[in-house]
Amino acid sequence: MEGGSLHILMLPWFAFGHLLPFLELAKSLAGKGHRISFLSTPRNVARLPAIPPPLAPFINFIEIPLPQIEHLPENAEATVDLPSADLRPYLSKAFDTLEETLSDLIQNKQIASLDCIIFDYAAHWVPNIAVKFGVPCAFFSIFNASFFSFLGPPSALMGGAGARKKAEELTQLPPWIPFPSTIVFRSFDAPQMFNASVPDASGVSEMYRAGKSIQGCQIVLIRSCKELEPEWLQLLGHLSEKPIVPVGLLPPSIEQGQHAALEWLDKQGRGSTVYVAFGSEVKLSAAQVKEIAVGLELSGLHFVWALRAGSVPAGLVESIKEHGRGLLCMDWVPQIRILAHPSIGGFLTHAGWSSVVEGLAFGLAMVLLPMIIDQGLIARKMVEKGFGVEVPRKEDGSFTGDEIAQSLRFAMVEDEGKVLRTKAKECRNLFGDEELHDSYVSESIQHLKRLVEARLSV
Incomplete structure (x- = not known):
């Protein structure tokens, strides 16, 4: 630690939903x-x-090529590169080879004068490296406190005390949550979350990685703030038996540059348009794309829809052009610029934490269609707080175009949704408060410095 300045190694999991929050931090x-x-x-x-x-000058990227792993497609270096979620364990297996690589880099002084390591849940082996070299480590959770509190103490994540024995248990509030809450999984999203507790081809389960990471770190940094979920942050500290240090919500900064979608939005009325996007991890089925398209048409709203080219069914482009109220974007879009545009009034999203933070930072009415991992709990949390509406689903998770349309109209135009729209606009004061969230980052730095000083004083 030179002159009070830290040298921090950051190691995110290879998914853009993790890489980008790590980069923001x-x-x-x-x-x-x-x-x-x-x-x-x-x-x-x-x-x-x-x-x-x-x-x-302050950020140095260390690029480590991945070894070729059996079953892992060539050039697959992030989850977005995987044609199927079934291949994720092989990416985890490749990721785990970084344990030896990282140890060698530190041992050989290729990463020199290191003060601390901030790591993601998948790198559950980092605490061992940190101990070996006498460097403190902090687990950075891109997930919010209610998600990890619902999952339970590290023992529950690692298959010990408190571990769920069947998926149905995830649809009930666990005994360690001492206050009323509607934040539980539903029958359609519980099985996938339960499967994350089963060891996969990488040798351990996703849940085990998270539990081991919490157990082995000195502190937990978390993308949250006391103003949003004070009771959950306190509970997580109790469950994890670790200091929980919020880094704030890391609100988005608006990118520069022009794009066809922005030019199209310039021609729309204020707050008249919904932005539709499901992040980099969600792979929509053809049936889901079809129902979303039907719902957008039935809603009568203007829309900008970011959809991967490989997910676009035959006839969709022509259909959207025909009714003339929408714009389909099949390549990269400047999401923050779009969300910040005055023509955007609502956001139909998968309820990924980054997307929710971005949407509410601009006071948008949130229409939530959760798909994977923590998204169901985030959606229920936002509904519980009155910040959004969740699209109704059947027991198997399917939904109809009618349900999409009704949810969109409720959130954006109908009188019954006025309270929601007002609350969403008020969210700008919290989610978009750069000064507040910057103060959380400053506070987290003080925690890291204390860890480093404690190591140096030994």
């Missing part, structure tokens, strides 16, 4: 004069947004 730390070594693969680094020039 890296930029916030770099903006306060701390040096960041950001470790990922060449292809992942190449796909990250450019670092603002004033911060570039």
Whole structure:
């Protein structure tokens, strides 16, 4: 630690839903004069947004090629590159080879004068490396406190005391939550979450990785704030028996540049348009795409829909052009610029935490259609707080175009949705408060410095 400045190694899991929040935190730390070594693969680094020039001297990307792993497609370096979620364990297996690589980099002084490591849940082996080299480590959860509190103590995540024995248990409030809450999984999203507790081809389960990471770190950094979920942050500290340090919500900064979608939005009325996007991890089925398309048409609203080219069914492009109220974007879109545009009034989203933070930072009415992992709990949390509406689903998770249309109209135009729209607009004061969230980053730095000083004093 030179002159109060830290050298921090950051290691996110190879999914853009993790890489991007880690990068946002890296930029916030770099903006306060701390040096960041950001470790990922060449292809992942190449796909990250450019670092603002004033911060570039403080952020060094360490690019580590992945070894060829059986069953892992060539050039697959992130979950978005996998044609099927069934291949995820093989990416985890490749990711785990970084344990030896990272140890060698530190041992050989290729990463020198390291003060601490901030790591993701998948890198459950980082605490062992940290102990070996006498470096403190912090687990950074891109998930919010209610999600991890619902999952339980590390023992429950690792298959010990408190572990669920069947998926149905995830649809009930666990005994360690001492206050009323509607934040539970439903019958259609519980099985996938339960499967995350089963060891996979990488040798351990996803849940085990998270539990081991919490168990082995010195502190838990978390993308949250006391103003949003004070009771959950307190509960998580009790369950994990670790200091829980919010880094704030890391609100988005607006990108520069022009795009056809922005030009199209310039011609629409204020608050008249819904933005539709489901993130980089969700792979919609043809049936789901069809029902969403039907719902958008039935809603009568203007829309901008970001949809991967490979997910576009035959006839969809022509249909959207025919009714003339929508714009389909099949390549990269400047999501933050779109959400910030005055023509956007609502956001139909998968309820990924980053997307929810981004939408509410601009006061948008949220229409929530959760698909995987923590998204169901986030959707229920937002509904419980009155910030959004969740699209109704059948027991098997299916939904209809009518249900999409009704949810959109409720959130954006009908009188019954006025309270929701008012609350969403008020959210700008919390989710978009850059000064507040910057103060959380400053506070987290003080926690990291205390860890480093404690190590140096031994």
